[in-house]
Amino acid sequence: MYQLDEKEINIEFHKEPYESTVWDVVRMCYQMDIRNNLRTSLENRDWEQIENIFECMTHQMSFYSATYVVLPYMVELLEQVMEEGDVEHAFTLIFHLGVCLATDIPVNQYEKIDSPILEDYNAAAQKLAGLTKRYINTYIEEIHKMNQEMRSMLLVSAIAILGDRQLAYGLVLSGLELTEIGVMCGGECQFYEEEFAVLEDCEDQTVIPAEYKPGQWDGKFDQDWFAWTSALADMLGAKQELEFLCYLNGTFTCPECGKTKKMIDFMKTYFAEG
Numbered sequence: 001m002y003q004l005d006e007k008e009i010n011i012e013f014h015k016e017p018y019e020s021t022v023w024d025v026v027r028m029c030y031q032m033d034i035r036n037n038l039r040t041s042l043e044n045r046d047w048e049q050i051e052n053i054f055e056c057m058t059h060q061m062s063f064y065s066a067t068y069v070v071l072p073y074m075v076e077l078l079e080q081v082m083e084e085g086d087v088e089h090a091f092t093l094i095f096h097l098g099v100c101l102a103t104d105i106p107v108n109q110y111e112k113i114d115s116p117i118l119e120d121y122n123a124a125a126q127k128l129a130g131l132t133k134r135y136i137n138t139y140i141e142e143i144h145k146m147n148q149e150m151r152s153m154l155l156v157s158a159i160a161i162l163g164d165r166q167l168a169y170g171l172v173l174s175g176l177e178l179t180e181i182g183v184m185c186g187g188e189c190q191f192y193e194e195e196f197a198v199l200e201d202c203e204d205q206t207v208i209p210a211e212y213k214p215g216q217w218d219g220k221f222d223q224d225w226f227a228w229t230s231a232l233a234d235m236l237g238a239k240q241e242l243e244f245l246c247y248l249n250g251t252f253t254c255p256e257c258g259k260t261k262k263m264i265d266f267m268k269t270y271f272a273e274g
């Protein structure tokens, strides 16, 4: 269970009114008329259309500036469906919102938006973190009964929402199957592989995985990404993903230049420069 302060849920933010001219300038893939699509899909609770909006907004894991104004609406919807006890749609929203946040990273060059829209967006993202913790606390039994794919989706989104968007971005682009990742050494070194087979390399002992020790997390979501993400995977009952995180925190010696680094650094370099 997460420690959850009510302050993390009671965060207030404004939603950009539909009359605002901001809607005319924010970008969305396929030139979708985001304003009208959002308005009608929320009014009708049209889940197919809501998912369609998310899919456009995270197309090819690019960042679209429409995210700044759509996210607060979707976080409000999440709060509503959680109050209604709608576990299934809360899952859908948390998953897609996490993927949206995973696209909001420096490597995705994009136009910044001015305050106060940015402040409202950030406040909505903070509230999303509180709601995600509450979802995990409340529905942990349901989560344990989910299939492996759903647990993996939830884990990756929760990683984006609770603190490491860049790691989540890498995980989504690795296809969520967590069997192959892109790796790159960087700097002067040319070592680069698009499909680095994870488990095989553990067997060959070229990658030495880190060890997970239960009960060692201090409850903070700070720089020590492995401490909180591995504790999260363990709590969700995501065994395969936990093994993958141990692998990412493991060490690997570059076959070309001989440098030894964490596997996650090879993956992050691949997505930043590859």
Ligand SMILES: [Zn+2]
Pocket (backbone or CB within 6 Å): 185, 186, 189, 190, 191, 254, 255, 256, 257, 258, 259
């Ligand atoms: Zn190298």
